Amino acid sequence: MRVTISAKLKLRHSPEQKAKLDAVSLAYRDALNFASEEAFKLDKTSSAPKLHAVTYKPLREKFGLGAQLACTVERQVAASYKTQWTKLKQNIKSREKGFTKKRYKGLDSAPKFVSRTLEYQYQRDYSWKKDGRVSIGTLDGRLVLEFDGHQKHLDYIQQGCETGAAKLYYQKSRKQYFLIVALNIELPDPQPTDHKNVVGVDVGQRYHFVATDKDGKSLFEKGAATGQRKDQFARTRKSLQRKGTRSATRRLVAVSGRERRFVADRNHVLSKMLLTRFPGSIFGLEDLTNIRDRTEGRSNPKASKKARKAKRRRSQWSFAELQTMLAYKAPLHGSLAVRVDANYTSQACHKCGHVSKDNRPGAGLEFVCEVCGHRGHADRVASVNIGLRTMLVRQDWMSTGVLSVRPDVSDVEVKAARLSRYAELRWNPDTSLAL
Incomplete structure (x- = not known):
């Protein structure tokens, strides 16, 4: 490898x-x-x-x-x-x-x-x-x-x-x-038996990531402090852009470089945190290709200040950089990163399999299943579902000898078949899959 x-x-x-x-x-x-x-x-x-x-x-x-x-x-x-x-x-x-x-x-x-x-x-x-x-x-x-x-x-x-x-x-x-x-x-070619642990990683803005392994142990990393620091950079940029002088422009270039380095350093720290907390693991990451095009919808010039602020934060969300850093560092630490489909990970109940937007009241952080009543943190539920899908990838790797590190999203029928298999997955720590 x-x-x-x-x-x-x-x-x-x-x-x-x-x-x-x-x-x-x-x-x-x-x-x-x-x-x-x-x-x-x-x-x-x-x-x-x-x-x-x-x-x-x-x-x-x-x-x-x-x-x-x-x-x-x-x-x-x-x-x-x-x-x-x-x-x-x-x-x-x-x-x-x-x-x-x-x-x-x-x-x-x-x-x-x-x-x-x-x-x-x-x-x-x-x-x-x-x-x-x-x-x-x-x-x-x-x-x-x-x-x-x-x-x-x-x-x-x-x-x-x-x-x-x-x-x-x-x-x-x-x-x-x-x-x-x-x-x-x-490096030696990875084998499924080399990685005894499976970790699902859900990335977001309120929480940089929520990671859950096969034993149900979770790691939460809040993003409030980083968000406040980015807001401070945004206010500084806005002030300098209003001035428009040559010195303000030079200062704007320096501030943008400082913000870029701050975000990169933060993502380096987060990726290393995951690798040291869950050594020798297979990390499951969501395939978030074109996520902004799928979720932001039409631009609205009459949007409120709060809506514009939320959109700016989404545009500055550096999930791709974090996933890339984790993926390239993982083999150097004896781990591996694979991508799985992101569909319905935060809407599906891992206890009974019911999928619905209403499982997240008000699109908040609380998850409440309409059918079985299971409650939990929505991001943790998503990380568990990602971990289950990663376990399925590992099982296919063991049976076929071929590892798919990125789902093929070009074939609609193939993707529909994968989603159907995901719907059959259930989580029970007492009878967790033997790795």
Whole structure:
């Protein structure tokens, strides 16, 4: 099993070496903007070969980029336009379904690149030296630099693990360059017998997550404090946006970066908390693809202040980042993460199987089954249902030898058959499934 992790290496550069890194990073950024303008003129093309025919020679001559960096610029711009086209198509579908009235404007003008971040290809633009240093390309040849980083990542590099592409990243506040390298780690293929515990994880806003294992032990993590901190960031942004001065704009950029780092750090802490509390487990995660399009409905310009605040909080809900961090960290901690269908997890009673919206009076946190009268915390009920579905995934894995880590939602009939199987699941800790 191959796991890819990112190693952030701090480069030890002198002022003279930093000047060379400045030159190549600024030239790369200008080349991206040039190629973006050319792609816009070519009917907003997302084809790298078409872009190559027009921009390769100017990228080499005008910006002084090497052959590999010039090709990387073309591919990056083409990928950016492909993303914009995908978002436009999604927006058209959402407008047809009435989910939103806003028109996507990402392709009204050529996408602009502002970050001084460039991509290096291993053995072409950068390589490792035997003495523990790294050689990276600039406009004036190679620079050989020493670097610092997390000791575990340094050990992987020293052991000669497979290395992928890298990004040269400039942190303006510290005037420091970092090399972010993709490391491919080989781990033993997971087996169902390696994981004795099954944990269902329900993510939300009032509670970052509620996790319940096969023995009924639950872990709640409230999100009130984080929500208040995000509200504070929102108030600061609103105040700066009203000012509109140049200094306010600079401050706005700094605040947005601080908020982004705060959310990422919080999700790192939450994912590690789950992995240390439930070691060696299979974690079941809800497949929440397009959850906002399915739940938010039409935009309402006359919405109340409370409704607008709730919508803003939903838009800032970083469940995908939390799930991604948990998924990539799990194999490194001897665990595994799989996705299951999210349908009716908080509306289904795990005691009798009855499914109804009315099982959650007022869509609150209390769950009361209309049929059997079972009461409980709605998010805990959801985590139990997710855990049951994860147990079913594990049983299928043991019987077929094939692990489905993500449900196939493209086939309606297949999904309906899975939901029918879920409806037959029941929870009883006294007769819990032997793992």
